[in-house]
Amino acid sequence: MIDARLQKKLHGSEGDIALDVELxxxxxxxxxxxxxxxxxKTTMLRMLAGLTRPDAGRIAADGAVWFDSRKGIETSxxxxxxxxxxxxxxxxxxxxxxxxxxxxxxxDQDPRIVAELLETTGLSRLAARHPAALSGGQKQRAALxxxxxxxxxxxxxDEPLSALDEEARVELQEELLRLHERRGFTALLVSHDRAEIxxxxxxxxxxxxxxxxx
Amino acid sequence: METGFWQPLLLSFKLAASATxxxxxxxxxxAYWLALGKCRLRPLFHAVVSLPLVLPPTVLGFYLLVxxxxxxxxxxxxxxxxxxxxVFTFGGLVVGSVLxxxxxxxxxxxxxxxxxxxxxxxxxxxxxxSRWETFWRVQLPNIRPAVLTGMALSFAxxxxxxxxxxxxxxxxxxxxxxxxxxxxxxxxxxxxxAANRYALVLLAVTFPVLAAxxxxxxxxxxxx
Numbered sequence: 001m002i003d004a005r006l007q008k009k010l011h012g013s014e015g016d017i018a019l020d021v022e023l024x025x026x027x028x029x030x031x032x033x034x035x036x037x038x039x040x041k042t043t044m045l046r047m048l049a050g051l052t053r054p055d056a057g058r059i060a061a062d063g064a065v066w067f068d069s070r071k072g073i074e075t076s077x078x079x080x081x082x083x084x085x086x087x088x089x090x091x092x093x094x095x096x097x098x099x100x101x102x103x104x105x106x107x108d109q110d111p112r113i114v115a116e117l118l119e120t121t122g123l124s125r126l127a128a129r130h131p132a133a134l135s136g137g138q139k140q141r142a143a144l145x146x147x148x149x150x151x152x153x154x155x156x157x158d159e160p161l162s163a164l165d166e167e168a169r170v171e172l173q174e175e176l177l178r179l180h181e182r183r184g185f186t187a188l189l190v191s192h193d194r195a196e197i198x199x200x201x202x203x204x205x206x207x208x209x210x211x212x213x214x
Numbered sequence: 215m216e217t218g219f220w221q222p223l224l225l226s227f228k229l230a231a232s233a234t235x236x237x238x239x240x241x242x243x244x245a246y247w248l249a250l251g252k253c254r255l256r257p258l259f260h261a262v263v264s265l266p267l268v269l270p271p272t273v274l275g276f277y278l279l280v281x282x283x284x285x286x287x288x289x290x291x292x293x294x295x296x297x298x299x300x301v302f303t304f305g306g307l308v309v310g311s312v313l314x315x316x317x318x319x320x321x322x323x324x325x326x327x328x329x330x331x332x333x334x335x336x337x338x339x340x341x342x343x344s345r346w347e348t349f350w351r352v353q354l355p356n357i358r359p360a361v362l363t364g365m366a367l368s369f370a371x372x373x374x375x376x377x378x379x380x381x382x383x384x385x386x387x388x389x390x391x392x393x394x395x396x397x398x399x400x401x402x403x404x405x406x407x408a409a410n411r412y413a414l415v416l417l418a419v420t421f422p423v424l425a426a427x428x429x430x431x432x433x434x435x436x437x438x
Contacts, residue, residue: 049340051340077339092338103341103352
């Protein structure tokens with residue numbers, strides 16, 4: 001379970017927002033985060049991942065403290081074992097699909113997970129291709145597979161399907177659900193699409209004026 | 215053609231290759247720091263790296279001659295530490311060439327690193343990779359065309375050096391008399407035939423080197 005209290009002052013185009021949120025993410029669940037653009041959703045994800053430092057607060061994952069402003073604890077993003085899927089894929093252009101997945105292996109990990117994930121996501125025959133030779137949907141499947149390689153404690157999905165066309169989006173939603181059923185990861189999904197939220201998640205959080213509404 | 219004819223040409227290639235190799239080693243971390251570092255003094259260092267672009271080579275050569283010469287504390291320290299003098303030696307030419315061509319190696323890499331989406335490094339960081347591994351396996355391979363451009367420019371720039379080489383190296387045959395100086399010496403002696411032969415060999419050899427580097431650059435740019 002992820003238990004967090006995050007406080008951060010945001011300077012947006014529509015003025016300053018004092019983000020002050022408390023969230024609990026149940027283990028093995030996909031929770032959706034809703035909110036207008038500029039509400040601070042991406043910042044929340046970045047703070048959970050360790051890429052942005054909260055002004056104050058606490059983050060604990062299954063009892064382990066990742067961040068505590070009072071005690072001066074801050075675990076590096078490398079040590080949190082969080083998966084992050086970006087809207088614009090962020091695959092490494094210099095590596096093949098398989099290379100991207102191999103890069104994500106932890107040093108002590110069984111490399112067979114790479115072949116397994118390539119197979120599950122239907123990317124086996126595209127394994128030797130570079131990202132530039134993939135369609136948007138294929139790129140996002142590869143990004144999702146790469147994020148799952150290190151078996152993250154928390155998977156953060158920052159509008160991962162918004163750049164895709166309708167067909168690819170539906171396909172990826174099903175893919176994500178299938179992967180979730182198999183691997184049972186805890187995920188926080190940012191989405192604007194009501195149908196997607198209903199289909200994908202068991203809990204919905206709405207971010208408004210810097211606060212989380214259940 | 216007599217053996218002495220090839221000496222300045224070989225020296226030029228040796229100088230250009232040594233300076234390019236050293237620039238690659240020194241310029242890469244400098245470009246990284248200038249592009250992605252957090253220090254507020256970066257604009258100042260950026261301006262220092264740019265100096266060879268605006269200063270006449272003779273000015274840079276003159277200051278190096280003064281700074282590295284036996285009359286200066288730095289020159290004396292280098293002489294006692296290395297047991298060798300840098301002025302009027304091949305080693306001094308390499309030092310001068312590295313400084314003179316620094317912006318040509320650093321700028322393409324710095325601009326390419328600054329243009330890489332920061333989210334690429336963040337993605338590697340989230341996947342548990344250290345800053346060094348991220349640089350070595352993600353950032354550097356993705357700026358390969360810029361690295362090759364920097365190498366080609368540094369090599370070409372060093373091959374064409376004249377004023378700086380003359381100031382800190384003189385024209386000692388076999389040590390500091392590079393091809394550009396040999397051409398000048400031959401023209402001065404009204405020996406246009408020999409000057410032409412030097413020029414033609416320089417052209418015939420540097421052009422394929424630069425063409426090959428450009429081909430590699432294009433191929434690696436297409437692969438990304």
